[in-house]
Amino acid sequence: MNTEFVNSLPKFLPEILLCSMIFIITFEGILPKIKPAVLFYSVITGLAIILIFTLAQSSVPSQKLFFDMLATDPFSVFLKMLICISALFAICYSAISHETSSHNKNSAEYYILISGLTLGGFLLVSSINLLMVYISIELINICSYLLSGFIKESKRASESSLKYALSAGIASALMLFGISIVFGLCGTTDLYFIGNFLSANSVNSLTLLVSVLLILAGLCFKMTVFPSYFISDNIYENSSLPVTALLTVSGVISGFGIFARFFLTAFHNSGFKWEPAISIIAVITITITGFAALWQDNIKRLLAFLTFSQAGIIILGLVSDNPAELTSSLYFLVVFLFSNMGIFFCIIIISNKYDAENIHSLKGLGSNSPVLAIIFCIFLLSLCGFPLTSGFVSRFFVMTSLFGNGYFWPVIFVSLNIILSLYCILKIIKNIFFLEPLSGSLKFGISNAEIYILLILLIPVLLFGIYFAPLINLAQFSAMMLGL
């Protein structure tokens, strides 16, 4: 066997473990009369082990793997950990949510799809070759179609699955076309070679622009930013809640990984000014989605729009050629993970008790279940970036990174977005605390398992809003990309 291949294997351990976990679950699924609980605990244990092995990689020096297809560096390890954590949460949610846990007989398939999605995310954030990027995106997409249409009885889930398949198909087709033009221009699909080629030779700038725009179509779809966010809101509205939580959070994290790596490596020192273009895309995203969210009455749609806004702000952290300045975005991703997962979990708990499709159905939650209502409220405030929560601190760092690079005007739009998001959040909080409960809604408590998960999510949201230096140091350490 080739020595490079053998040498690469130890660095690839988390992914290998993930693959073996998929096999194990498949076998467990074939076994007759296997209890769903066994499957659940084996997936949780497996993901926890993978998380530990990923963590162990953080001290390993950066290097290229498998003939320059993948890379391990602090940046990818950091994002892999986040993706793994989001998958862990999503699996816990699926066991709690009545929407998905009533489909126990298919749970092996369900877990396989989530693991596949996670594997795709792992590969995507460490890809350094455009072909590898494309393959990983396809792996994620296929798992996502299946997950969003997983509840076969639901017409809306099937609709969202079909919509996802069509729109993601278009996005990947455009992206593949862009990749082929880049290959034609530079003679390679390796991101580092493209970077070297572009800084050494001059190419036709119009062709380069077209190819970058085409690739951007695919990347923007993954990040759910302008111009493709308006397809995603429909998908998120119609999928089941745990799936929506996973797709939004994991999708944005893995999408950001390739977004950042693509621009930082392929256009490193190339003289191609991509920073203003990205800030324009991000500003358009946060402004349009901020305003669009004002008129939403459906909770999932409203949260979907707020998620797109956050994705826009995360991209705004990408304003410099220097990967060290990704710190603000990486910090934001952590906060994004915890506050979004927290909100979705609160909605899952509520929708287990009664239909929580519309914000008016939340009326009187404050008196029906005060603890849940207060925790929900804190997550919401963190989502919109109110001071004293980690959401504000994350926006503060994006603003400082913009200021530090001399971009004054996007800061104004970030501030505007905070205010618009606050307005949307207040619509929900008003229903929770200020209005009388609907007739027929009952008081309910939250179980122990639910309160533990809520606390795991709540503590980072509050702690990183008050004392954020350790996490910033971690993000600074992780903002290192191979070869830059």
Add this chain to the structure above:
Amino acid sequence: MVELKFLNIGILSWITFIPLLGALVILALPNEQSQNIKRIAGAAALIQLIFSILLLIYFNSAATGFNTIDSFQFIEKWKWIDIQTNGSIPAIIIEYFLAADGLSVTFIFLTSLASFLCILASCNNVQSVKAFFILFLFADTAITGTLVSADLFLFFIFFSVSLLPVYFLTGIFGKAKRTKTSGEFLIQAFTGGMIIFFVILILFFSSNDTFSGFHSFSIISLSEHKNIIDSSIIGGTLTVARLICLAALFIGFALRLPLFPFHSRFIDTMNELPSHLAAFFAGTFIITGFYGILKMALPLFPDSAIYFAYMMGLWGAINIIYGTFCMLAQNDLKKITAYYSMLSSGFILLGLASYTVQGLSGSVFQLFNSVVILTMLFIISGIIQIKTGSANSDEFVGLYKKMPVFFILAIFCFFGAAGLSGLNSFNSAVLIFSGVFEVNDFKLAAYISLFGIIIASIFLILLFKKIFFGKTSQNTNLIDINLKDILILLPIALIILILGIFPSLILNIISNSVSGLASIISNASNVRITGW
């Protein structure tokens, strides 16, 4: 430099966080123990009040300067966040930096007094006791924190967090239009907060602390002109950017104050809140808003402040006239009080705009006095509402015969508001006008204001006559106020009276800070807009 510590923690931290501690204790108690909850809330506020009186006693009023290290006392300074330089993102050092000067000490005392009295006043007329007191004490911490923080990041956190409890209290305990009003006020005031934060970021990135070599959030380092980089966006004097920054700060602070054209949300909110809450929040919001203007806007951009002086004075005059005429049209005592807050805010603004020592100290003194009177007026309107069941001043008349003790205490309040000589706000009004008439081009604003103030005084006295000496009302079973209400109203009435006779009690404490501010502004520039 004075230091005061208990259990090795500085007094300012105690004053700020004691209400929060109380709130945390209440959080642990079940909702049924309403009596204990009230006791804990009262105890927390009382300890805060005692500490703030200690602060007044130990405060060394001989310290001179404004926003300098010498002018601040009871300093507590720890590194909160220390983030290294990273690419083109500079090192970010945020400090837990509490410090008090003459202005802070005065208004901390007033805030803690108001919070204690309002907790007393609201003991018997609240439904969900636990939520009420947790939110109230949380607000108390946030507002006190605003008054003591000398690091702008910390200031902003306290400043905007103080909006949240008001939102919830309005929404839960308000009247019919509570849901709409509470949200609108939060959005408006938070927008102001974000504008201020934007300016704070500009200040941060334009500063270079000569001592540490880094950008700084500290108000001390930002106030020194040599720490602002000349080539930065706000370098130099009287550049367009500096003018815009000052205007932005003013608008940012005005968005939470009852100042034209942003007043209506504030007034609606105070009208929706129960009277004992409005008593606390109207006063403290005016305090924090003007404190920000005094502490941040004027000393950091003194040249632009001079430039806009004429417009500021006119803005103050417009507020006085507008507030007065709106007040004339009301017959709800709570709304009258809310519009009174608008006209006194205009009055404070007018005094500030003169930038003379008399005008500035008159303004600060007027801020103190009007908050005292506002608190008392709101509490009185609450008492009348409970006793007569109506807030409409046409419906309760002739209270004098039924409630003589109440009548005596109310005299101080109404005549103080009307500016009768011998009571507190007369002194501040005299100081403001003597400052304003010193400046030549202020004549127009001054005459307009004088006219407005006189009309308002006549109206308040007529109102007083109507409430207490009108023909006897239908309510025959009115009884006089009880001992608790007397205990609430008496301290405020005494303050109104004592400050009328000995204004130097407050003026001595604030005089050095105010003259420091005046000299910062007069050293800055002489260019100003002189009328159109």
